[in-house]
Amino acid sequence: MEIKYLDLQANYQSIKPEIDKAIQQVLDSSAYVLGPAVAGFEKAFAEYCGTKFAIGCNSGTTALTLALRAMEIGPGDEVITAANSFVATAAAIVHAGAKPVLVDVDPETRNLDPQLLKIAVTSRTRAIIPVHLYGCPADMDAIRQLAGNYNIAVLEDSAQAHGASYKGRPAGSMGKMAAFSFYPGKNLGAYGEAGAVTTDNEQLAERVRMLRDHGSDRKYVHDLLGYNARMDGFQGAVLKVKLAHLDKWNEERNRVARLYNELLANVPVKLPRFYDDIKQVFHLYVIETDRRDDLQKHLANHGVPSLIHYPIPIHRQKAFEFLDYRKSDFPITEKLADEILSLPIYPEMTDRQVSYVAEQVKAFFA
Numbered sequence: 001m002e003i004k005y006l007d008l009q010a011n012y013q014s015i016k017p018e019i020d021k022a023i024q025q026v027l028d029s030s031a032y033v034l035g036p037a038v039a040g041f042e043k044a045f046a047e048y049c050g051t052k053f054a055i056g057c058n059s060g061t062t063a064l065t066l067a068l069r070a071m072e073i074g075p076g077d078e079v080i081t082a083a084n085s086f087v088a089t090a091a092a093i094v095h096a097g098a099k100p101v102l103v104d105v106d107p108e109t110r111n112l113d114p115q116l117l118k119i120a121v122t123s124r125t126r127a128i129i130p131v132h133l134y135g136c137p138a139d140m141d142a143i144r145q146l147a148g149n150y151n152i153a154v155l156e157d158s159a160q161a162h163g164a165s166y167k168g169r170p171a172g173s174m175g176k177m178a179a180f181s182f183y184p185g186k187n188l189g190a191y192g193e194a195g196a197v198t199t200d201n202e203q204l205a206e207r208v209r210m211l212r213d214h215g216s217d218r219k220y221v222h223d224l225l226g227y228n229a230r231m232d233g234f235q236g237a238v239l240k241v242k243l244a245h246l247d248k249w250n251e252e253r254n255r256v257a258r259l260y261n262e263l264l265a266n267v268p269v270k271l272p273r274f275y276d277d278i279k280q281v282f283h284l285y286v287i288e289t290d291r292r293d294d295l296q297k298h299l300a301n302h303g304v305p306s307l308i309h310y311p312i313p314i315h316r317q318k319a320f321e322f323l324d325y326r327k328s329d330f331p332i333t334e335k336l337a338d339e340i341l342s343l344p345i346y347p348e349m350t351d352r353q354v355s356y357v358a359e360q361v362k363a364f365f366a
């Protein structure tokens with residue numbers, strides 16, 4: 001049986017007429033940068049996230065950087081985020097001129113551990129960036145309460161959480177600002193690079209719009225030192241079409257995740273949990289085992305691709321040596337880096353394909 005880790009072609013074929021029509025409309029209008037397609041997506045995405053504003057840009061990493069810049073966070077400031085995340089989260093903090101302060105994660109949710117946050121706060125702390133990792137929202141009640149106590153901004157990294165919610169509140173609507181990535185493999189993925197910032201604050205929204213366009217709000221007048229970070233018209237068109245299907249696709253991801261949990265219930269691996277007050281969207285389906293490397297080889301030998309998100313934690317990356325952390329500073333993150341394995345998951349994956357993957361996992365342990 002052919003198993004793909006992710007099938008973007010199947011996704012495209014499922015909505016091909018809608019996509020082709022939207023792309024043709026951009027070609028007919030010749031509005032290739034920003035323009036009506038991007039504006040239409042921004043409006044729809046803000047409504048979807050339950051925020052007043054959504055501002056499209058050229059990547060999720062840029063979205064984080066623009067949000068930090070809009071809040072005037074920079075040199076001399078510290079921003080707390082999770083040690084267990086993709087490197088872009090910490091990189092955006094550095095690009096904004098601030099210092100990343102890493103905190104270990106909760107072993108169950110694999111998200112920022114609120115109990116460790118208070119210890120990390122200093123007089124220089126300006127923001128906290130919780131990462132809704134793998135499509136599971138962080139403990140936002142505890143994070144928001146601590147942030148409020150210290151007058152610290154919360155910037156959600158929602159790059160993997162399109163359509164997720166925490167106690168009824170959509171990801172992207174719980175912080176002062178939020179950043180999304182629309183990298184092609186995301187639950188809501190563009191056909192190239194794209195990102196967005198969401199917020200209820202009109203002044204911050206306007207600053208992000210200016211920052212993405214060379215610091216300008218009118219042609220050839222530049223009040224801020226900005227970037228060339230605009231969203232392409234094609235991406236806006238594609239994303240608006242795909243947004244209408246996102247909830248259905250997320251339901252299918254949950255179907256796959258629940259079936260995995262059922263089929264692997266008696267296998268000696270740690271499975272992701274479902275929570276009563278959290279709506280997950282399973283951008284990734286991640287199991288844990290101390291035999292990870294051998295299991296991954298076994299799966300590959302039987303036609304099942306898998307990935308590790310992420311094998312080298314941020315604090316052990318050469319680019320972040322200047323933070324001067326030790327392995328012992330983040331025991332949970334280190335354990336996860338040694339034991340996590342992401343199995344194939346995507347909306348078009350059939351029950352039969354899921355069963356085959358599960359059979360190969362069980363065969364390994366048998």
